[in-house]
Amino acid sequence: MSLRTTTAYVEDVSPGSGALPPRAWYASSDARSLSLNGNWRFRLSDTADAEDDSFAARGYDAGDWAQVTVPGHWVLQGHGSPVYTNHLYPFPVDPPRVPTENPTGDHLRVFDLPADWPEDGAAVLRFDGVESCARIWLNGTELGEFKGSRLPHEFTVGHLLKTVGNVLAVRVHQWSAGSYLEDQDQWWLPGIFRDVTLLHRPAGSVRDFFVHASYDHLSGTGTLRVDSDVAGRVTVPELGVDVATGEPVTVPVEPWTAETPRLYDGVLATGGERVPLRIGFRTVELSDGLIKVNGRPLLFKGVNRHEWHPRRGRALDLATMREDVLLMKRHNINAVRTSHYPPHPAFLDLCDEYGLWVIDECDLETHGFTEQGWRDNPVDDDRWTPALLDRAARMVERDKNHPSVVIWSLGNEAGTGRGLTAMAEWIHGRDGSRLVHYEGDPNCRDTDVYSRMYARHAEVERIGRGLDGGPHRRRELPFILCEYAHAMGNGPGGLADYQRLFEAHDRLQGGFVWEWIDHGIAHPELGYAYGGDFGEELHDGNFVCDGLLFPDRRPSPGLVEYKKVIEPVTVTADGPAGTVRITNRYDFADLSALAFPWSYEVEGETVDRGTLPVPALAPGESAEVELPAAPAGAPAGEAHWTIRAVLASGTSWAPRDHVVAWGQIPVSARRVPYVAATARPAPGDGVITLGPAVFDARTGALRRIGEAAVTGLRLDVWRATTDNDDGAAWQSDLRYGLLWRKLGLHRMRHRLDAVEVGEDALTVRTRVAPAARELGLSTVYRWTSDADRVRLTVSTVPDGDWSVPLPRLGIRFGLSAADLVQWYGGGPGEAYPDTRAASAVGRWQSTVDDLQTPYVRPQENGARIDVRWAELGGLRIEGDPAFHLTARRWTTEQLDAAAHRSDLVPGDTVWVNLDHGQHGIGSQSCGPAPLPRYHLRAEPAEFSFVFSPSAATGTTATG
Incomplete structure (x- = not known):
């Protein structure tokens, strides 16, 4: 018998049918469970109305079907292709209808019950995440269907189970009415991508429970009450608690915070089950216009986190989730917004355990409706309200027992409407112990927080001062930037400037960088693929690669910068001479867990070291700590004190001596290189010799310094534009990359005006200018x-109408051989004018290859800032003033033309840039451009470099 499925449910705006009401999630109990993860049979159809005889009938035959791994996405396992869009729907906008061309994946799993599976027959089948909708059969009986991709759904199945040969069938459609609610700036990846579990539910077992654990900071006590649908007892041995469910008990406790994540182990015991509890006592409130926990205001130092793995997409295992949490903790991040859906529930267990504040966001975004002025937006259409309330309830009920969750978020970029109000009212009524967030309504009608995205620094300062205007209620609410500092490609810039504002104004309670990780998909030829690499007819390119981690979870320079900017201890020289000011910027923890080693460094070399006696300062306190005397007999030269705050003992998230914060205090200034002009230029056979340098007599071009061959030395103003230089399409007036190309700065021409051989100098006069323009640089x-x-002294004078800043200003030249690079200056990583907080003055070394930053889309990268001197390719180079150093095995033009790192082919020449200045970075790929003080203005400039032969060319790096 062959049947045809009806697909009406796919376009039904209801949340589904047959599923049990939502409830609290917990990792384990003494009731049995059976994971159904693993290999499943799989059949892909092009449309939603494929035959389903193998689902509804007993006589199925799936022997010739393919196999996929569950959890997983079929498009990442060789069946179809992923699609990336930022906000545009990749199908016609005709809600709630979806295309007939609707890839549909039929999944089959045959399983036996374990031999010791209880015989009482009570069981539920749980799906933790399926995109975009699912229809389920067990042993030929339809259980129901659901939408809400990142939310759990359970079905009663005990009466259908057999001892052996159970057939579980799941039909998954790529598109459904639910897709209109899930337009969330990510890859569209259909499949069963979270766990599938069979849970035994013995008689008297817990269906749902709610742990209420508040903390009174005045008395130091916590009040615990556990409400359960089944009567039982709650025990917390460490606290001596043994009470009936529903009964409150107040006891002295240590509170839970993200800095001090104290959890108490307990048990909820009923007649049929024992459920482990991990209890954190804390109280969240809106008080004095501020978000407070345990009576103290918070400062969020957060990130937005999409779930991502470069091979498995959103199908994350526990080890990957733990890696994310550990990386956040080690980089001083204290908060995460689960953009734009509830995460795998195990991630919140980790946030409870290690300590992170969480804004838990509902699985809701309708961003694509902005293209039609929000007409037909589901959140303002009463037909969709049951689906919105279902999504809110499934989030809140699942996650309500996590102390890390301090704010519920209604969703993201879904406009405004009655549906959002209904969600907010339901959440406030169900859980008054947390606040409600939503960014998309400037009137803050339904929220407890005034939230914005990508507000510029000046506006943030006005808000902090209460000068922003707007509805009266909004001015009384605390402010957060739920997204800021767009971390796309090289950047984000301006982080330190935002943080200074957050710390200066109480109302500004921090923000969440967009976002945690680049969503590059591992690709055998391209390295990592992004939008358009799979032949999508509609896509948003590499806008999906905008994270602080590279796809393989290596920290980007942006994450290193963010760690420094948000460090919880500051080290400054604001006090009397011979002292250092230590300030505790934690919200709750004192400094007793930290040690403060110091080193005294001259020209980047450590001369002496020791440990500062820093008191266990309370949050917000500062102390002037006396520095030791400078070491006797220290060599002459530029000197610094470097003071680090490190873990005195290992913790659950980092080992002993992990650096939490650091600061450098200058002691003496650098010695500026000086070259007496004593040698005379010596003309020869077509060349001019001046000291160790040889020049072309006709053009004045440098050919050699000592044994180092040099080619193409000349002024350079172009850089391979960054994602932030290019900006977003809606920022056409600020897109510096576009303006630079319009002026022709990527194709500058060099006119030779004169080669002058003087008594003590060789002078070459040129004009550097783009075709079709009157402006130039003499x-x-x-x-x-x-x-x-x-010594080379470069003087530039702009002429013409320079209405935009320069990308860079310096010289570029090629070396025939170079590998090892050593330098004294800023390091160890890349830095630019507004991304330099993490750059420490020291003596560093690297290979040329390791100087490169592997952005998924190649762009300007790898500059080291404040370089006093560098050695590479047989040359020693000293700068006056200090300079930016870049070296790579391809030209800027080749870097600019590359779409993927695989396009970059190393050449025989190492191209070196010595820059007097670089334009700032900003976060203009979605956020603001660089602040004016980081603009590289076209104005008269003079800078010098001293070159001398180096003893070794350096072919390998030793550490």
């Missing part, structure tokens, strides 16, 4: 020497 190269070294 540039003079003046070379002098003391016979051993050669």
Whole structure:
């Protein structure tokens, strides 16, 4: 018999049918469970109305079907292709209808019950996540269907189970009415991507329970009450608690915070089950216009986190989730917004255990309706309200027992409407112990927090000062940036400037960087693929690669910068001479867990070291700590004190001596390189020799310094534009990359005006300008020497109407051989004018290859800032003033043309940039451009470099 499925449910706006009411999630109990994860049979159809005889009938035959892994996405397992859009729906907008061309994956799993499975027959089948909807059969009987991809759904199945040969069939459609509610700036990835579990439910077992655990900071006591649908007892041995469910008990406790995540182990015991509890006592409130926990205001130092793995998509295992949490803790991040859906429930267990504040966000975004002025937006259509309330309830009921969750978020970029109000009212009524967040309504009608995205620094400061205007209620609410500092490609810039504002104004309670990880998909030829690499007819390119981690979870320079900017201890020289000011910027923890080693460094070399006696300062306190005397007999040169705050003992999230914060205090200034102009230029056979340098006599071009061959030295103003230079399409007036190309700065021409051989100098006069424009840069190269070294002084004067800043200003040249790079200056990683907080003055080394930052889309990268001197390719280079250093095995033009790292082919020449200045980075790929003080303005400039032969060319790096 062959049947045809009806697909009416796919376009039904209801949340589904047959599923049990939502309830609290817990990882384990003494009741039996059976994981149904693993290999499933799989059949892909192009449309939603494929034959389903193998589902409804007993005589199925799936022997020739493919196999997929559950949890997983079929498009990442060789069946179809992923699609990336930021906010545009990849199907016609005709709610609630979806296309007939609707890829449909039929999944089959045959399983036996364990030999010791209880015989009482009570069981439920649980799906923790299926995109975008699912229809389920067990042993030929339809259980029901559901929508809500990132939410749990359970079905009663005990009466259908057999000892052996159970057939579980699940039909999953890529598109459904639910897809209109899940337009969340991510890859569209259909499949059963979270766990599938069979749970035994013995008589008298718990269906749902709610742990209420508040904390009174005035008395130091916590009040515990556990409400349960089944009567039982709650025991917490450490606290001596043994009470009936529903009865409150107050006892002295240590509170839970993200800095001090104290959990108490307990048990909820009923007649049929024992459920383990992990209880954290804390109270969240809106008080004095601020978000407070346990009576103290919070400062969120957060990130937005999509779930992502470069091979498995959103199908994350526990080890990957733990890796995320550990990386956050080790980089001083204290909060996470689960954009834009509830995460795998085990992730919240980890947040409870290790300590992170959580904004738990509902599985809701209708961003694509902005294209039609929000017409037909589901959140303002009463037909969709039951689905919205179902999503809110499934989030709240699942996650309500997590102390880490302090705020519920209604969703993201879904406009405004009656449905959101209904959600907020339901959540406030169900759980008054937390606050409610939503960014998309400027009137804050339904929220307890005034939230914005990507507000510029000046506006954030006005809000902090209460000068932002708007509805009266909004001015009384605390403010957070639920998204800011768009971490796409090289950047984000301006983090330190935001943090100074957050710390200056109480109302500004921090923000959440967008976002945690690049969503690159591992690709055998491209390295990592992004939008458009799978032949999508509609896509948003590499906008999906906008995280603080690279796809393989290596920290980007942006994450290293963020760690420094938000460090919970600051080290400054604001006090009397010979002292250092230590300030505790934790919200709850004192400094007793930290040690403070110091080192005294001259020219980047450590001369002496020790430990500062820093008191266990309370949150917000500062102390002036006396520094030791400078070491006797220390060599002359530029000197610094470097003070670090490190873990005095290992913790659950980092080992002993892990660096939490650091600061550098300058002691003496650097010695500026000086070259006496004593050598005279010596003309020869087509060349001019000046000290160790050889020049072309006709053009004045440098050919060699000592044994190091040099090619193409000239002024350079172009950089391979970053994602932030190029900006987003809606920022056309601020897209510097576009303006630079319009001016032709990527194709500058160099006119030779004169080569002048003087008594003590070789002078080359040029004009550097783009075709079709009147503007240019009059540039003079003046070379002098003391016979051993050669000094280049570059002078530039702009002429014409320079209405935009320069990308960079410096010189570029090629070296025929270079690998090892050593330098004294900022490091160890890349830095730019507004991303330099994490750059420490020291002596560093790297290979040329390791200087490169592997952004998924190649772009300007790898500059080291404040370089005093560098050695590479047989040259020693000193700067006056200090300079930016970049070295790579391809030209800027090749870097600019590359779409993927696989497009970059190393050449025989190492191209070196010595920059007097670089334009700032900003976060303009979605956020603000660099602040004006980080603009590299076209104005008269003069800078110098001293070159001398180096003893070794350096072919390998040693550490």
